[in-house]
Amino acid sequence: xxxxxxxxxxxxxxxxxxxxxxxxxxxxxxxxxxxxxxxxxxxxxxxxxxxxxxxxxxxxxxxxxxxxxxxxxxxxxxxxxxxxxxxxxxxxxxxxxxxxxxxxxxxxxxxxxxxxxxxxxxxxxxxxxxxxxxxxxxxxxxxxxxxxxxxxxxxxxxxxxxxxxxxxxxxxxxxxxxxxxxxxxxxxxxxxxxxxxxxxxxxxxxxxxxxxxxxxxxxxxxxxxxxxxxxxxxxxxxxxxxxxxxxxxxxxxxxxxxxxxxxxxxxxxxxxxxxxxxxxxxxxxxxxxxxxxxxxxxxxxxxxxxxxxxxxxxxxxxxxxxx
Amino acid sequence: xxxxxxxxxxxxxxxxxxxxxxxxxxxxxxxxxxxxxxxxxxxxxxxxxxxxxxxxxxxxxxxxxxxxxxxxxxxxxxxxxxxxxxxxxxxxxxxxxxxxxxxxxxxxxxxxxxxxxxxxxxxxxxxxxxxxxxxxxxxxxxxxxxxxxxxxxxxxxxxxxxxxxxxxxxxxxxxxxxxxxxxxxxxxxxxxxxxxxxxxxxxxxxxxxxxxxxxxxxxxxxxxxxxxxxxxxxxxxxxxxxxxxxxxxxxxxxxxxxxxxxxxxxxxxxxxxxxxxxxxxxxxxxxxxxxxxxxxxxxxxxxxxxxx
Numbered sequence: 233x234x235x236x237x238x239x240x241x242x243x244x245x246x247x248x249x250x251x252x253x254x255x256x257x258x259x260x261x262x263x264x265x266x267x268x269x270x271x272x273x274x275x276x277x278x279x280x281x282x283x284x285x286x287x288x289x290x291x292x293x294x295x296x297x298x299x300x301x302x303x304x305x306x307x308x309x310x311x312x313x314x315x316x317x318x319x320x321x322x323x324x325x326x327x328x329x330x331x332x333x334x335x336x337x338x339x340x341x342x343x344x345x346x347x348x349x350x351x352x353x354x355x356x357x358x359x360x361x362x363x364x365x366x367x368x369x370x371x372x373x374x375x376x377x378x379x380x381x382x383x384x385x386x387x388x389x390x391x392x393x394x395x396x397x398x399x400x401x402x403x404x405x406x407x408x409x410x411x412x413x414x415x416x417x418x419x420x421x422x423x424x425x426x427x428x429x430x431x432x433x434x435x436x437x438x439x440x441x442x443x444x445x446x447x448x449x450x451x452x453x454x455x456x457x458x459x460x461x462x463x464x465x466x467x468x469x470x471x472x473x474x475x476x477x478x479x480x481x482x483x484x485x486x487x488x489x490x491x492x493x494x495x496x497x498x499x500x501x502x503x504x505x506x507x508x509x510x511x512x513x514x515x516x517x518x519x520x521x522x523x524x525x526x527x528x529x530x531x532x533x534x535x536x537x538x539x540x541x542x543x544x545x546x547x548x549x550x551x552x553x554x555x
Numbered sequence: 556x557x558x559x560x561x562x563x564x565x566x567x568x569x570x571x572x573x574x575x576x577x578x579x580x581x582x583x584x585x586x587x588x589x590x591x592x593x594x595x596x597x598x599x600x601x602x603x604x605x606x607x608x609x610x611x612x613x614x615x616x617x618x619x620x621x622x623x624x625x626x627x628x629x630x631x632x633x634x635x636x637x638x639x640x641x642x643x644x645x646x647x648x649x650x651x652x653x654x655x656x657x658x659x660x661x662x663x664x665x666x667x668x669x670x671x672x673x674x675x676x677x678x679x680x681x682x683x684x685x686x687x688x689x690x691x692x693x694x695x696x697x698x699x700x701x702x703x704x705x706x707x708x709x710x711x712x713x714x715x716x717x718x719x720x721x722x723x724x725x726x727x728x729x730x731x732x733x734x735x736x737x738x739x740x741x742x743x744x745x746x747x748x749x750x751x752x753x754x755x756x757x758x759x760x761x762x763x764x765x766x767x768x769x770x771x772x773x774x775x776x777x778x779x780x781x782x783x784x785x786x787x788x789x790x791x792x793x794x795x796x797x798x799x800x801x802x803x804x805x806x807x808x809x810x811x812x813x814x815x816x817x818x819x820x821x822x823x824x825x826x827x828x829x830x831x832x833x834x835x836x837x838x839x840x841x842x843x844x845x846x847x848x849x850x851x852x853x854x855x856x857x858x859x860x861x862x863x
Contacts, residue, residue, distance in 0.1 A: 235725050235861055236718040236756060238678040240636070240691050459763050466667055467644065474647075485669055 368448035369519035380409035389530040394448035401437040454548040465500035476514035478504035499546040562863040566855025571743040577852040587830040592625035603640035606698040619706035629708035633859040635716040640695040644688045682755040717759040719854030723825040726857035734797035741805035743769045771808045804844035825853035
């Protein structure tokens with residue numbers, strides 16, 4: 233066993249720059265003073281010294297800038313790859329009623345990372361023992377199956393308060409079937425509204441949106457905790473995403489909202505990419521998580537038959553979080 | 556002393572109610588305990604929040620100056636980081652590539668911290684099983700620098716408190732390369748348990764006590780046991796640690812209630828294998844809790860000596 237030696241030096245990298253600058257300034261000041269008092273350095277062109285020291289400072293500054301630029305470029309490359317795929321056009325949509333087998337043929341397989349969860353902060357057994365109702369989430373996920381065959385759903389949003397929204401495209405000759413499906417949803421008491429529109433040219437496939445209220449058995453308030461570690465929410469969501477095998481994880485900045493005197497509601501969003509089964513596993517894990525509440529869950533079809541999932545979880549803190 | 560070639564480092568552990576300091580020296584490969592002291596703080600002190608307050612920082616600086624009166628010099632102080640000033644995150648390893656693992660961990664840290672990335676100083680710890688991202692708030696490190704200038708002591712170095720505990724076990728010669736070790740360090744306002752497996756750091760649990768007392772109550776024991784059981788949970792039940800080490804005064808008090816969590820429960824003595832100056836030995840004898848109370852400070856001093 234060896235001693236743990238991490239380096240947490242705050243100003244180690246800055247020190248040489250400061251020392252160099254201070255040293256050069258001291259030398260210049262000394263030379264200037266000597267020159268003024270005893271005239272020893274009349275032969276030395278002070279402008280040349282100033283230019284020389286300026287070039288030293290400029291060189292060292294540009295070196296630091298170049299190093300920083302290199303690091304930024306590296307990070308930029310990586311983030312660019314994430315952003316590019318996120319903003320890429322959506323050449324394919326997922327046919328909701330087509331057989332999963334046919335989707336699977338054209339769908340590149342997302343490699344699953346090793347399945348393991350790791351949390352540095354242990355949870356109290358009492359916290360993990362409680363179960364969370366997931367019926368609302370399961371109902372929402374089944375909603376698209378009620379639409380007629382051939383309808384294409386491109387976006388599906390469901391919230392813990394029971395509201396949902398389905399967006400997609402449907403040929404004109406299928407609109408009657410779509411209306412009938414919405415009528416059935418109405419009979420079930422889901423208060424659906426159906427909207428059609430045509431984007432772009434008249435030749436494009438008409439789009440539709442259905443929104444309604446499916447009811448919810450999700451907790452009305454977030455789980456309350458006395459305190460929470462920095463990034464605990466991100467940590468939890470990322471662990472579930474990795475366990476499900478999702479890739480291209482991207483976290484959003486958490487939002488803080490005063491819930492009641494002394495209580496702060498913290499909400500954390502996360503998006504990732506995966507196939508249908510991976511997204512479903514991720515959603516189920518979050519919906520049944522007892523430490524946090526799943527507040528919204530949306531899927532959007534992207535290239536290669538994959539889905540981009542965006543989820544938000546929240547928690548109620550008894551005191552202001554540290555970040 | 557001129558020509559002696561001895562190197563010194565002082566570990567400084569600031570708890571809720573006191574400052575513990577351990578000064579060690581190293582000459583060639585021999586490490587000695589030069590001095591140790593405890594200075595009580597006038598009011599309960601919560602780090603790092605109160606470092607930002609001028610009045611509170613001045614009080615802490617005064618306590619640090621008291622260390623010199625007690626014979627502890629702080630030319631190279633090392634401070635332990637915990638609480639909201641820092642975090643340790645456990646992540647996965649990329650097999651057979653320490654470089655790629657480091658890059659991956661740093662990239663994840665950047666993703667996680669987003670706009671706050673530049674506010675943190677980061678490093679990575681890799682064991683045979685996991686990678687850990689270690690981060691500390693730059694602002695807090697700077698505040699420690701201000702504190703040291705106020706106290707007229709040397710420039711600070713830093714380590715994470717859980718790592719200091721691991722280093723204390725290693726420096727005391729009690730570390731083993733096989734089995735599981737559990738380090739229990741309890742303070743008035745907070746508890747901490749560190750799990751080591753096969754001689755390597757594996758996980759840490761930190762929590763705030765739910766009550767505001769200082770005594771080891773039944774509720775505190777229950778909470779402690781729940782966190783320990785959480786750390787030792789294998790997914791198929793809770794295993795007992797091979798060795799439990801008590802690393803603070805309150806942990807010593809709680810020791811008798813931890814039966815069943817470990818096959819052996821022992822106070823951690825980080826100075827077991829060190830030579831000691833007579834004055835340091837006397838100070839240690841008079842110290843409430845003995846070596847266990849100084850475990851974090853000793854681990855910090857061991858870490859600092861590794862750099863000189």
